[in-house]
Amino acid sequence: MANSTDGLIELDSQPVGACCSVIYSHPLATWLIGESFHPGGLALTDEIANLxxxxxxxxxxxxGCGRGTSTVHLAETTQCHAVGLTLESDGVERGRALAAATGVDDRVRFVQDDIxxxxxSIGEFDVVLMECVLSTLEQKPESLRQLYRIVKPGGYIALSDVTVSRELPTELQGSIxxxxxxxxxxxxxxxMSLIEDVGFKVKEYRSAKEAVQQLIKKIGTRLMIAExxxxxxxxxxxxxxxxxARDALKIASKLVEDGSLGYGLIVAQRAG
Ligand SMILES: C[S@@+](CC[C@H](N)C(=O)[O-])C[C@H]1O[C@@H](n2cnc3c(N)ncnc32)[C@H](O)[C@@H]1O
Structure with missing residues (x-):
């Protein structure tokens, strides 16, 4: 978990989801990554909205809406009704403020809950979106089963996430x-197997490796500025x-080059 005091951030080893969520609440994370906490940013989110x-x-x-950046963006651009769900109270507050500032607060709400x-009773949805969330969940099948229950027949689960195809070097196994x-x-x-095992049928998938390459480059530049x-x-x-973080990024960059680290997009449908 990350402890943050007076702008200092300390890492120790805690469950992945909790660690991730506390780190992303830190202002340094926003500065390094931006408001959209996933590779590919809102362009990849728009692709999912189309699919x-x-x-x-x-x-x-x-x-797992983070600060609600995608939630509010999609409500604004597609005119859908949206619910953002996150572990952090901070995310709920920021999401509500963003929805109000964007003028979509009549169609968007935020709840603090664990998937x-x-x-x-939150209701049924046409689309469940998970951007950089499934990778952080410790109980992946159980969480997906829970989400399956709230997708309407004929509705979709759509995700983009970090992909890893071999055991990570020790430097990348901890909090970083x-x-x-x-x-x-x-x-x-x-x-895809995890998603199909709970009852969805995969309709589209693709590697989005370029998104992770771009993000690594951006974070690398900002880490130099931070130093x-x-x-x-x-x-x-x-x-x-x-x-x-800089050392971890160098290793990550090599893993992207050799193909063992990447990013992917999956869209799957519940039978109608
Ligand atoms: C890497 S951030 C991605 C945030 C957002 N989807 C985005 O792309 O900007 C992961 C998010 O998943 C949320 N999360 C992790 N585990 C969760 C759980 N069990 N239930 C709800 N949210 C969870 C965290 O709170 C955090 O907001």
Whole structure:
């Protein structure tokens, strides 16, 4: 879990989901990655919206919505009704503020809940979206089964996520790996099996490796800026964290090159 005090962030080993969620609440994460906490950003989100026919009157659940960036974006661009669900109260507050600022708060709401134990009276959805979330869930089959219950017949589950096809080097197995959504990530085939095992039928899938390459490049540049700012005393962040992150990023970059680390998109449908 990450503990944050006075701008300092300390990592130790805790469950992947909890670690990921606390790290993404830290302002440094926003600065390094942006408001959209997944490779490919909103362009990949738009691709999913097209593939799932999201539009006016449809109901979307953004499961593991972070700060609600995709939730609000899709409500605005497709005119759908959206619910953002996240573990963090911070995410709910930020999501509500963003929805109000964007003028979609009449069609968007945010709830703090755990996918695994979620209150299924939340209703039924045409599309359940998971961006960089399945990789972080410790109980993947049970969580997917829970989501299957709330997808309408003929509705979709759509996800984009980090893919890993071999055991990670030790440097990426701890909290840094968790922060980068790698620690419990699977390959595309395994995600598809998990999804089909609970009853969905995969309709579309593709590698989106270019998205992870771009994100690594962007974070790498910002880590260099962060190091310089720490040196100048204008950034109060534990320097060892930056060094750790930079080393992890170098290893991750090599794994992307050799094909064992990537990003993928899957759209699957519940029988009508
Ligand atoms: C890497 S962030 C991605 C956020 C968002 N989907 C995006 O792309 O900007 C992972 C998100 O999943 C959420 N999450 C992880 N485990 C969860 C669970 N069991 N139930 C609900 N949300 C969960 C975290 O709180 C966090 O908001």
């Amino acid at each position: 799932t026919n999201l539009g006016p009157g449809k109901r979307l659940l953004d499961a 695994l134990h979620m209150d299924t 790996g968790a922060a980068l959504c790698m620690a419990d990530a699977r390959d595309l085939d395994e995600y 310089a700012a720490i040196g100048l005393g204008s950034l109060k962040v534990n320097r060892s964290l930056i060094v750790q």
